[in-house]
Amino acid sequence: MYSIVIHGGAGNITPAIMNAEQEALHLAGLTAARDSGFEVLKQGGTAMQAVEAAIVSLEDNPLFNAGRGAVFTKKGLHEMDAALMNGSTLDAGAVAGVRNVRNPIRLAREVMLKSGHVFLSGSGAHEFALMQGLDLVHDDYFFNQDRYDQWVAIRDSDFYQLDHKGDNLKGSIPSTDHKFGTVGAVACDTRGNLAAGTSTGGMTNKRFGRIGDSPVIGAGTYANNKTCAISCTGHGEFFLRGVVAYDVSCLMEYAGLSLQEACERVVNGKLKAMGGEGGLIAVNARADDYFCFNSAGMYRAMRNSEGKESVACYG
Numbered sequence: 001m002y003s004i005v006i007h008g009g010a011g012n013i014t015p016a017i018m019n020a021e022q023e024a025l026h027l028a029g030l031t032a033a034r035d036s037g038f039e040v041l042k043q044g045g046t047a048m049q050a051v052e053a054a055i056v057s058l059e060d061n062p063l064f065n066a067g068r069g070a071v072f073t074k075k076g077l078h079e080m081d082a083a084l085m086n087g088s089t090l091d092a093g094a095v096a097g098v099r100n101v102r103n104p105i106r107l108a109r110e111v112m113l114k115s116g117h118v119f120l121s122g123s124g125a126h127e128f129a130l131m132q133g134l135d136l137v138h139d140d141y142f143f144n145q146d147r148y149d150q151w152v153a154i155r156d157s158d159f160y161q162l163d164h165k166g167d168n169l170k171g172s173i174p175s176t177d178h179k180f181g182t183v184g185a186v187a188c189d190t191r192g193n194l195a196a197g198t199s200t201g202g203m204t205n206k207r208f209g210r211i212g213d214s215p216v217i218g219a220g221t222y223a224n225n226k227t228c229a230i231s232c233t234g235h236g237e238f239f240l241r242g243v244v245a246y247d248v249s250c251l252m253e254y255a256g257l258s259l260q261e262a263c264e265r266v267v268n269g270k271l272k273a274m275g276g277e278g279g280l281i282a283v284n285a286r287a288d289d290y291f292c293f294n295s296a297g298m299y300r301a302m303r304n305s306e307g308k309e310s311v312a313c314y315g
């Protein structure tokens with residue numbers, strides 16, 4: 001059995017913030033990304049390849065806060081984070097604060113395979129992307145009127161904003177944004193190997209080189225064949241402090257919890273108690289899937305070789 005599970009961000013996602021057309025577009029984007037990953041698995045490809053294919057599809061879709069749809073920073077730029085982890089070898093690659101890279105998840109893969117390191121950032125990561133011949137694009141590629149308006153509304157303030165929340169952190173400027181963010185995928189392939197990946201533009205109006213949980217191995221992204229593959233989305237500062245993805249894996253490895261029990265314990269127990277909003281997607285080496293979130297909704301989809309499939313937005 002094999003399966004793929006994806007997300008496009010968790011947060012205040014309710015019917016009240018989306019019209020039928022927006023909802024249909026998101027569901028179509030999620031379905032296309034899920035199916036591109038599923039096709040890889042069906043052809044006998046690896047979990048790593050499937051996760052990358054699904055995330056590239058979401059990065060190329062301006063609806064999601066990753067790659068092309070990345071939000072604006074305080075300086076009006078797009079600084080992206082991504083990570084990829086192989087559950088069979090525990091190899092991992094990650095990048096933070098990269099600009100002009102069309103598909104940060106591909107750069108994370110190259111870091112894993114060719115840099116001799118795990119985590120590269122900023123100008124050094126950019127230099128490495130150039131060396132590896134990755135697709136680079138102009139700032140205009142990332143322009144999106146909705147996200148621009150969202151940024152303009154708060155750029156002169158100290159507020160920063162989670163792409164998937166209807167309100168602002170450290171303040172109460174009402175958000176008009178209806179687009180939600182960060183993308184991720186986890187997969188179990190025909191050999192029972194697991195992989196996890198996450199890609200994001202982070203938070204609107206972020207500054208000082210802020211990095212969230214998404215590219216941090218163990219916080220936003222983690223995979224281990226012994227336990228599970230996890231990709232998180234939500235208020236990154238809490239996921240970092242809760243070491244969320246690794247915590248789920250640890251509960252399975254050391255305390256013997258099931259995939260579902262471990263996810264619930266972390267997301268609806270520990271994380272919620274800390275005040276952290278968001279969720280995660282998970283798969284184990286038997287290809288069981290699980291979605292878990294403590295927010296109103298999460299953009300999500302899954303499909304497995306037994307014919308089970310779903311795509312949804314709301315709680």
Ligand code: ASP
Pocket residue numbers: 009010065162163164181182200201202203211212213214220232233234235236237
């Ligand atoms: N976790 C991401 C971050 O804090 C944001 C998100 O999931 O939407 O950068």
